[in-house]
Amino acid sequence: MNDTPGWASPGSAPSDGREPGASGPAGSDGRPGPDESADRPRQSGDAPPEPGVQWSKDQPPAGQWSAPTGTPGAGGPGQAPPPPPGPGWGAPPPGGPGGQGAWGGWGSGWGGPPPAAKPGVIPLRPLGVGELLDGAVSTMRTHWRTVLGISLTLAVLTEIAAVLIQGFVLGDADTEVLDDPSATLGELTDVMGDLLLSSAVLYGITLIGTVAATALLTTVTSRAVLGRPVTTGEAWRDARPQILKLFGLIVLLGLIAVGIAAVGALPGILVSVSAGAEVGFGLTLLGLLAAAVFAAWLLVRFSLASPTLMLEKQGIVTAMRRSARLVRGSWWRVFGIQLLAAIIAYVVAAIIVIPFTFLAAAFSGDGVTGFVSTTGGDIGWTFLIISGIGSVIGSMITFPITAGVTVLLYIDQRIRREALDLELARAAGVQGADGTGRS
Template sequence: MPDIPEQGQPGQPGPYGDPHGWGPHGWGPPGWGPHGWAPPPPPPKPGVIPLAPLGADHVLGGAFATMRRYAKPLFGTAAAAYGLLTVVMTGALLAAYAATREDSRAMYEPGATFSWEHGRPLLMAFGAVWALVLLASLAVNSFIQAACAATLHEAVLGRPTTFRAIWRRAWSRTPTVAAVTVPLAVILLLPVAAFALLLVAFFVTLLTDSAAPFGLIFLLCLLVLPLAAWLYVLFAFAPAAAVLESAGPLTALRRSAHLVRGAWWRTFGISLLAGIIVLIVSLAFRLPLQFAAPEPPAVHPDSDTSEVLFSQLRSQFGLYALLGMIGTLLTQLLATVFLPLVTALLYIDRRIRGEGLARTLAEASRP
């Protein structure tokens, strides 16, 4: 991307000797004016953030401002991608059911017992559906991350953009973003796998009266959790680098590690704060729905089982289900868009601080 140079292309020395384009006290020199000592002028702000080292308020505020000013291309792209994913999932499930309809009937008819003759086609068909949905989800999430970075590029420069332009730019970088997303997903699965092993060790301890497996797995969890957090933050900037620098997968991972060096705790803290904001918004939607949920019908000893089941299902649908679906969709869109924007802004902040990107962006934003 021409407006954000790649590694090895830092900003030119500024007019006051600083290689980042800064004076000794800020953007430009302080000095004596007609009314006495004049403070340094504020940094330029052509878009959603000032072109200066960013504080946590600038990062979070810039993410919210981007979502507000570029809502159509940003949320339109995310909604279209999730709509396409829903179509793929539905089509795959219907195709799997159509291909194994006879086996399903043979397995679930009254008095039927499990047999590999009918179970194998079901496992193969729905295993293929699971693999397809997994790959499609990876592609969709990578596409949305690329769209967020592409939109933020225009938002920082204060330039308008369109749904088509963002779609085209994001689509061209989706394979690379997917390639760097896979190791990030593996890193996130490490603590999940360790926790699953911890549960297995707990049940083994209960059955065998031996605490050795549980103790070893617990120590493993204590090691895996901080290691996974450190690795994830270390490579968190890779999707942004893949889009904004048009970097390859390995180059993007190396760039992320280079930029995070010396700012791990700051990156972790602001990212954690963004996650807490998403959690609070999610709870603000879900808690009122939980309190407003209709009570299930009372069950009596002489009640018919099918009637009770139908009444319980009916009590969970209607307006309550519709509001719950809308709330889940909105919070999912917020998390999917807000968190990548925060990460991309942290990436830009690191380049402003270490590579003089502010001056380059200021020159690129001029008409």
């Protein structure tokens, strides 16, 4: 008889009430006759049946074989019912597939691995994009006093610097040249250079604010992952020893970006000096475009250096190397997630800033129509201050999103590569060393 649990060969149970082992007269060739072979159960040493020999006298109609509904030997005439299933084998539990009634499981109630533990804002396992975004928002919602206090302080400082740059640099730029069809190429180049410089400075200030927010909110997010509260004072005490290194990292990343841009623009500048601006302008623009692509690739590789520096207490160069190792092989994923977070933050900021922009235009003297028709050089201090208030509110909300996604992305990459979830589970006091709640 076949000993495979749950399945038995057709005809293995005795038919016609004949007991197993009962024998009848043999045929002329020493083998059992057709009637006997149909009723006698096959033994392990028997040869396979010859073609044309029936399994039993009474065959069921074709196409009506079905899977067994119990353990082997159950349901035969004169046999006792099988014992109740043990912990390893047995009938499938009722209720549905996946351990809820599916046949063939190794044990009763098997439905796949248990869910990962979630002591804080994220489950302790590799995360999806939605879970990263939800974790950042949950951190801001759970620890809103600490998060918004840090974000508000950084937003005010960065916006004051941005307003001063726009008022003294961008306000002096003669942007009316851009609307003058008779302007020379040199005048256009000077204005474009001023605008690019001011835009680069504004972007640098925003980058400093974002990186600083990421660093200061790293402690808050790491505690939120473990389900533990944190105050602004605790976040500051944890980040203070690494503040100088953090600004050194920011300066180094900025110098790298500027150096790449200079190398990309250098061939066009040399051609412009030797053959004229008309000849070298296109080459300069192409070089800057190539430099921007390479700088973006490099900055994504170093994008996890800030949380690495703050959480692992590493040096600047070591943190950059660690970031490059964590991002290696996942560049597109890291880039896509950070780009999505940046787009979401930009949309949220725009929803908040646009009403303040129109309000600033209404109070600036020329009204909304004047704001739409005027150039950048006509923007006054009233407009900059009122719109700056809107930017502060927008940054106060968007800083935690971008910073939280960066920190959680760092944790996710370490979970995927270094099984950080086990250490986090032990730190959070989760039962079981594997972070799943199993002992």
